Amino acid sequence: MRENQARISWAHPAISPSFPDGQKRLAEQWLSAITADVARGDFIDPNASRTTFPEFAEKWLASQSGDPNTRASMESQLKLHAFPRIGSRQLGSFQPSHIRQFVTQLEETGMSGSYARVIFSNVRAVLSAAVEDGCLRRNPCNSRTVTPPAMGSRRVVPWEPERVFAVRAAIVERFRPMVDVGAGCGLRQGEILGLSVDDIDFDSGTVHVVQQLKLSLSKAVFAPPKGGKLRDVPLPDPVAGALQEHIKRYPPVEIKLPWMRGNGQPVTRRLIFTGPNGGHVWRTSLNEDHWKPALAKAGVIPKAKSREHAAAREHGMHALRHFYASVLLDAGESIKALAEYLGHSDPGLTLKVYAHLMPSSRDRARKALGKALRPQDPQG
Numbered sequence: 001m002r003e004n005q006a007r008i009s010w011a012h013p014a015i016s017p018s019f020p021d022g023q024k025r026l027a028e029q030w031l032s033a034i035t036a037d038v039a040r041g042d043f044i045d046p047n048a049s050r051t052t053f054p055e056f057a058e059k060w061l062a063s064q065s066g067d068p069n070t071r072a073s074m075e076s077q078l079k080l081h082a083f084p085r086i087g088s089r090q091l092g093s094f095q096p097s098h099i100r101q102f103v104t105q106l107e108e109t110g111m112s113g114s115y116a117r118v119i120f121s122n123v124r125a126v127l128s129a130a131v132e133d134g135c136l137r138r139n140p141c142n143s144r145t146v147t148p149p150a151m152g153s154r155r156v157v158p159w160e161p162e163r164v165f166a167v168r169a170a171i172v173e174r175f176r177p178m179v180d181v182g183a184g185c186g187l188r189q190g191e192i193l194g195l196s197v198d199d200i201d202f203d204s205g206t207v208h209v210v211q212q213l214k215l216s217l218s219k220a221v222f223a224p225p226k227g228g229k230l231r232d233v234p235l236p237d238p239v240a241g242a243l244q245e246h247i248k249r250y251p252p253v254e255i256k257l258p259w260m261r262g263n264g265q266p267v268t269r270r271l272i273f274t275g276p277n278g279g280h281v282w283r284t285s286l287n288e289d290h291w292k293p294a295l296a297k298a299g300v301i302p303k304a305k306s307r308e309h310a311a312a313r314e315h316g317m318h319a320l321r322h323f324y325a326s327v328l329l330d331a332g333e334s335i336k337a338l339a340e341y342l343g344h345s346d347p348g349l350t351l352k353v354y355a356h357l358m359p360s361s362r363d364r365a366r367k368a369l370g371k372a373l374r375p376q377d378p379q380g
Contacts, residue, residue: 048091048133048134048135049090049091049092049093049135049136050090050091050092051090051091051130051135052088052089052090052091053082053083053086053087053088053089053090053091053094053126054083054086054088056091056126056129056130056135057078057082057083057126060126060129061074061075061078067216067223067260068216068217068261068262069214069215069216069217072217074122077118077119077122078119078122078123078126081106081109081119082102082119082122082123085102085105085106086098086102086123091127091130091135091136092135092136094127094136094140095140096140096143096145096146098140099123099140099141099143099146100145100146100147102120102123103116103120103146103147103148103149106119106120106149107149107150112154113149113150113151114151116149117148117149117151119149120141120148120149121148123141124139124141124142127139127140127141128141155356156322156353156354156356156357157314157322158319158322158323158325158326158357159319159320159322159323161323163298163300164179164183164320164323166298166299166300167179167294167295167298167300168180168183169298170293170294170295170297170298171290171291171294172290172294174250174276175273175281175286175290176242176246177239177242177243177245177246177272177273178192178273178317179320180238180239180242180243181195181207181239181243182317182320182321182324183320183323183324184235184236184238184239184324185207185233185234185235185236185239185324185341186233186320186321186324186325186341186342187207187209187233187321188212188225188226188318188321188343189283189286189316189317189318190212190213190214190225190226190283191209191211191212191225192273192317193212193213193271193273193280193281193283193286194211194212194213194214194222194269194271195207195271195272195273196211196252196269196270196271196272197247197252197270197271197272198269198270199211200235200240200243200272201235202235202240202244205234205235205236205237205240206232206233206234206235207232207233207234207235208230208232209225209230209231209232209233209343210224210225210230211223211224211225211269212224212225212226213257213271213280213281213283215283216258216260216261216262217262219258219262220257220280220282221257221258221259221260221261221262221264222257222258222259222260222267222269223259223260224260225343226343227343227345229343229344229345231340231341231343233341234341243272246272247272250274252270252271252272252274253270253271253274253278253279254268254269254270254271255268255269255270255271255274255279255280256268257269257280287316287317288308288309291316291317292304292309293309295309295315296309300315301315321342324341324342325338325342325350325353325354325357326354326357328341329354329357329358329359330357330359332359335347335350335351335354335355335358338350338354
């Protein structure tokens with residue numbers, strides 16, 4: 001036993017305390033406690049636990065792989081909202097009370113609940129990594145006394161068909177079918193911009209959603225749809241007709257871009273939607289030069305006094321996706337099927353966002369009974 005204890009003490013010279021003469025019993029108790037912690041996997045190196053939150057977070061960020069945009073967003077959110085509030089707190093000193101205070105400070109800023117939750121999740125991810133690296137015994141974000149920032153009660157309010165038609169009529173002809181694809185197939189903006197003629201099967205009435213056009217650190221790239229969720233979406237006849245007419249007027253153009261990252265392998269796609277000069281459509285240009293002016297012309301947002309329009313986050317092209325969801329739910333489509341068409345990995349997310357749009361049992365009963373009790377045409 002003494003040999004084992006001596007070996008453990010030697011293996012961690014940085015944590016060996018100095019005990020006064022005649023305190024052999026205290027030294028043995030201390031070493032026994034360390035031995036037990038090591039055996040349980042609870043041992044925390046004091047040197048590591050003295051690492052500050054910003055120091056550990058920056059090293060953790062540098063080691064992250066995957067989408068460079070995600071890493072850049074996390075770095076920005078931590079530096080803007082976490083580091084100033086948490087400060088140079090050492091990892092070993094974290095308590096649930098510190099996280100509760102952090103959550104309160106986030107909520108007091110007035111930022112949206114969803115954004116505050118993203119920041120909270122980033123902090124929780126950093127501290128989870130600290131636990132796994134032996135710098136922290138347990139993650140205080142996971143304490144039962146810690147509640148993530150409140151999401152708020154904001155609900156999706158889908159556009160009425162008249163608004164969809166008005167915006168469609170107001171946007172330039174070249175980009176008009178984008179409204180058809182967004183409202184009729186539920187594609188995200190990046191998926192619309194990355195839509196290739198080879199992804200559309202007009203014979204079976206199907207759109208194969210296999211890619212999007214996005215920015216990776218300000219450079220345009222092709223990438224899989226959000227979450228890597230490839231899917232097939234029904235192609236309604238009116239949308240198919242609009243796309244076929246568009247392809248005749250504006251033939252698809254071969255566009256070569258890197259795959260996923262700015263230095264990725266180049267791939268070529270025959271894009272349906274391109275700019276007047278033959279290149280791919282830049283999202284910012286589309287939004288500022290065409291989408292927002294169309295919203296203003298349709299009366300959705302105020303007309304700008306200068307070239308710049310006011311922010312219209314709730315009326316971005318994502319509004320067409322909400323319209324699509326509302327129409328399918330009103331028609332009785334299931335949440336599971338809608339989640340598949342929208343490319344959600346979890347139907348629970350779809351239910352959470354759109355549950356309030358589902359017809360109630362009372363509405364269904366009223367319609368069913370009204371139809372059943374309607375006098376029948378004797379000539380029918």
